[in-house]
Amino acid sequence: MRLTDAQTGWRDRARQFASEQIAPLADQIDQQQITPASVLVAMRENGYLGAALPARWGGGGIDPVSYGLVTEEIGKACSSVRSLMTVHNMAAQALVALGDRDQHQRWLPELCAGKKIIAFALSEPNAGSAAHAIETQAVKLSDGYLVSGTKKWITFGQIADLFLVFAHYERKPVALVVDRHSDGLTVTPAKDIFGTRGSMLAEVRLDNVHVPRSHQVGPTGMGISFVANWALDHGRFSVAWGSTGIMQGCLDACVSYTQQRRQGDHRLKDHQLVRRHLTDMLVAHTAAQAVCYRSACLREVGDPRAVMETAMAKYHAAGAAIRVATDAVHLHGANGCTTDYPVARYLRDATVAGIIEGTHEIHQVTLADYAFQRPYLR
Known part of the structure; x- marks a missing residue:
């Protein structure tokens, strides 16, 4: 297919960026099992974390072809850094599509700017591809939920500011945005994984974590x-x-x-x-x-x-x-x-x-x- 000038520009800029600022560190990232803060800053400052998010909230608003080409170039240089784009974008996109106006105003500006990182917390020790089998439970309160459970293999969970957590409330799935600094939330780094070793995986344990009602994304049963x-x-x-x-x-x-x-x-x-x-x-x-x-x-x-x-x-x-x-x-x-x-x-x-x-x-x-x-x- 013939690329537009804008698509070619995104690809070429990403290629140069990945070649100069990511590829030289790829082996270090893999061996040390950590993505340096300097790479995270460079990704944010060059607009790659929010590239596919809406321009009205400060994102790049780029088209799918451009985003794919950018992802290919970053992925060629280092899959661990690409995984940061993946998890941040997928969780933020869910907020864009299914969050309400207040949630958009509260979280999207910082997520689009890459000032905060959001992780996708679905997988559990006993629930991977069988997402319906999640065991994390939410108990309803007058002002929100108390959430308890363990999430595993959470990409960039070691540094995420927010977690999009999936739980069951009375056998119905519910999606909740949980702040990293919530009481009862514990993050444990996962080490010596097989691949994407710099993706800073973590186990996230929630022990009666209070989540405000305003942090629920979408209706109950649609999580x-x-x-x-x-x-x-x-x-x-x-x-x-x-x-x-x-x-x-x-x-x-x-x-x-x-x-x-x-x-x-x-x-x-x-x-x-x-x-x-x-x-x-x-x-x-x-x-x-x-x-x-x-x-x-x-x-x-x-x-x-x-x-x-x-x-x-x-x-x-x-x-x-x-x-x-x-x-x-x-x-x-x-x-x-x-x-x-x-x-x-x-x-x-x-x-x-x-x-x-x-x-x-x-x-x-x-x-x-x-x-x-x-x-x-x-």
């Missing part, structure tokens, strides 16, 4: 079916594009490595099987990017098929990223298993992309249903 699913849709879009970034990073790394590495009198790039792998990487990235573009275009015009087409983009791109990253490690041989080259990090990060915002298996179930219902895309 998962509307609020969570709205947020997850935006998360899948971001992860899909981030996965294309991983593939581009793998391809770039392998092109460079096979041009320089020699076996005897021949460079690796001259071997037929090596060239086959490079071809497969190129085609996989191009195909995944095309599916992501289609999803973005459908989102831009508000097409009702956009939600399932986004799920398909996430399923395809994340799966392709795992295959591409696996081949990239093999092309690097033993070097691919070290921290001297980025491909091992790409493989671990791609594996995580295949799990978050809906596993491959969950998508296989829902997309099969869509196959029976899907209207022809003209």
